[in-house]
Amino acid sequence: xxALDYVNGLIPVVVQEEKTCEVLMVAYADxxxxxxxxDTGYAHFFSRSRKKIWKKGEESGHIQRVLxxxxxxxxxxxxxxxxxxxxxCHTGYRTCxxxxxxxxxxGDRVFDPAxxxxxxxx
Amino acid sequence: xxALDYVNGLIPVVVQEEKTCEVLMVAYADxxxxxxxxDTGYAHFFSRSRKKIWKKGEESGHIQRVLxxxxxxxxxxxxxxxxxxxxxCHTGYRTCxxxxxxxxxxGDRVFDPAxxxxxxxx
Numbered sequence: 400x401x402a403l404d405y406v407n408g409l410i411p412v413v414v415q416e417e418k419t420c421e422v423l424m425v426a427y428a429d430x431x432x433x434x435x436x437x438d439t440g441y442a443h444f445f446s447r448s449r450k451k452i453w454k455k456g457e458e459s460g461h462i463q464r465v466l467x468x469x470x471x472x473x474x475x476x477x478x479x480x481x482x483x484x485x486x487x488c489h490t491g492y493r494t495c496x497x498x499x500x501x502x503x504x505x506g507d508r509v510f511d512p513a514x515x516x517x518x519x520x521x
Numbered sequence: 522x523x524a525l526d527y528v529n530g531l532i533p534v535v536v537q538e539e540k541t542c543e544v545l546m547v548a549y550a551d552x553x554x555x556x557x558x559x560d561t562g563y564a565h566f567f568s569r570s571r572k573k574i575w576k577k578g579e580e581s582g583h584i585q586r587v588l589x590x591x592x593x594x595x596x597x598x599x600x601x602x603x604x605x606x607x608x609x610c611h612t613g614y615r616t617c618x619x620x621x622x623x624x625x626x627x628g629d630r631v632f633d634p635a636x637x638x639x640x641x642x643x
Contacts, residue, residue: 400622400623400624401620401622401623401624411533411547413535413544413547415544420542420543421542422535422537422544422600424593425533425535425593425598433622437622467621468621468622469618469619469620469621469622469627470618470620470621470622470624471546471547471617471618472610472611472612472614472617472619473617476547476617477622478544478618488594489594490594492594495593495594495595495598496591496592496593496600497591497594498523498591498592499589499590499591499592500522500523500555500559500590500591500592500599501522501523502522502523502592505591
């Protein structure tokens with residue numbers, strides 16, 4: 400296994416949907432989250448705000464089956480290529496990148512977060 | 522313009538090729554690099570090692586025309602959707618994500634870095 404360059408124990412992870420090729424989100428993983436992702440085949444990350452490992456979709460059900468984990472040239476960033484069960488963004492959009500720099504919304508909201516999350520912290 | 526959440530003055534930027542949808546690279550930008558990208562239409566970043574702004578391709582010629590700049594839900598990550606003139610990775614691969622976690626190379630090397638760069642620092 401390549402030696403990954405964790406900064407303060409974390410490495411950024413880009414998540415891309417395999418079928419649509421959409422970039423869904425960017426989150427951070429620690430070594431344990433990367434290992435859990437390998438071992439289980441489902442995307443795990445480390446929440447910087449909650450300071451703990453989380454499995455994507457553990458509350459919403461919008462889990463991500465990880466088909467490939469790729470490493471960049473500098474070994475300081477990962478790419479999870481996934482099949483996402485449902486949208487990726489906790490705001491209800493399919494991808495977290497649903498706005499332009501000017502704040503214009505270019506994505507479609509596909510679910511109502513209030514109906515999916517008990518709290519909106521995921 | 523959305524208020525971006527820079528950490529130590531920097532925000533991570535995912536770069537995606539518009540036509541192939543490939544995730545090409547992840548780099549960091551400061552506010553000036555984002556502004557330069559907007560103003561010029563070409564991808565600019567901030568080099569953490571060289572501590573200065575750089576225009577992607579300034580040495581290699583592998584510039585990236587930025588079609589869209591998207592912002593994620595937390596406003597702490599950007600996505601540049603680009604038309605890349607040539608491969609993105611300084612190692613000669615089309616994308617920086619050319620290896621699996623085990624170090625297996627899955628990409629094709631499309632140029633010889635020694636012939637493109639005077640130094641391999643870009």
